Amino acid sequence: MKRILSPSILSADFSRLAEEVSLLEDMGIEEIHLDVMDGHFVPNITIGPPVIKSLRKETDLFFDAHLMITHPARYFDRFIDAGADGITCHVEVEESKKCLDMAVKEGIRAGISLNPETPLEKVLPYLEKADMVLVMTVHPGFGGQRFIREMIPKISALRDYIEKNGLDTRIQVDGGINTETAEDVLKAGAEILVSGSGVFKGDVRKNIERLKGIIEGFEK
Ligand code: DX5
Ligand code: ZN
Numbered sequence: 001m002k003r004i005l006s007p008s009i010l011s012a013d014f015s016r017l018a019e020e021v022s023l024l025e026d027m028g029i030e031e032i033h034l035d036v037m038d039g040h041f042v043p044n045i046t047i048g049p050p051v052i053k054s055l056r057k058e059t060d061l062f063f064d065a066h067l068m069i070t071h072p073a074r075y076f077d078r079f080i081d082a083g084a085d086g087i088t089c090h091v092e093v094e095e096s097k098k099c100l101d102m103a104v105k106e107g108i109r110a111g112i113s114l115n116p117e118t119p120l121e122k123v124l125p126y127l128e129k130a131d132m133v134l135v136m137t138v139h140p141g142f143g144g145q146r147f148i149r150e151m152i153p154k155i156s157a158l159r160d161y162i163e164k165n166g167l168d169t170r171i172q173v174d175g176g177i178n179t180e181t182a183e184d185v186l187k188a189g190a191e192i193l194v195s196g197s198g199v200f201k202g203d204v205r206k207n208i209e210r211l212k213g214i215i216e217g218f219e220k
Helices: 014-026 049-056 072-082 096-106 149-164 182-188 204-219
Strands: 004-007 031-037 062-068 086-090 109-114 132-136 170-174 192-195
Touching: 004 204, 014 049, 014 204, 049 062, 049 072, 062 072, 062 109, 072 086, 072 096, 086 096, 086 132, 096 109, 132 149, 149 170, 149 182, 182 192, 182 204, 192 204
Parallel strands: 004 031, 004 192, 031 062, 062 086, 086 109, 109 132, 132 170, 170 192
Antiparallel strands: none
8 A cells, every 4th residue: 555645736825836846846745636626516716727737837746636526527628638647526426427437438547535424335336446535534625624533434434345345446535634633544544645734834845744754654
């Protein structure tokens, strides 16, 4: 199992995105998390394909696009053209199955996500197909929210299900991950730890060192 930190640029300084991303590269980060919001599936609007495309010219890092949008299938091709390496859609939207199928067909990392109030059972039928399940540990829409601790048993249950069924689906967690919560999600079986404010609030280098330290320490 390869455990990694995936910084969410939602909390980065958007006026200096290229510099922020270059710092992440220097710190040995392998992938970054791009939060796409449409003001419909979630009560906020963020970035879309044009920003991803501009950033694509600046880095070879893996681009993990988290689509918090009602129509992920409708916009799928635009995210591919923009340079997304992985696309995650939400199981709560009607187009999720179609989007997942498109991602599998495209040969990119296919992810399916579920909100805190969505029962784990909803994603189980997709596990054979999905490369990754994103368990939301906050209500999607904003960075800097408090980690919902009740999600720990959900992560553990998903880990058990994956192991029992001999699957290799990866578990990603997103929301409120910082030096105080990272170890708990690792213990529950998470592999890809998304962190926005935990990385970008304060000293980015120190934050990354600490979070990476927790992940590496856990692996020993
Ligand atoms: C929330 C987004 C997250 C967000 C996490 O809707 O999906 O990726 O950036 O931010 P933090 O780590 O600050 O909770
Ligand atoms: Zn996200």
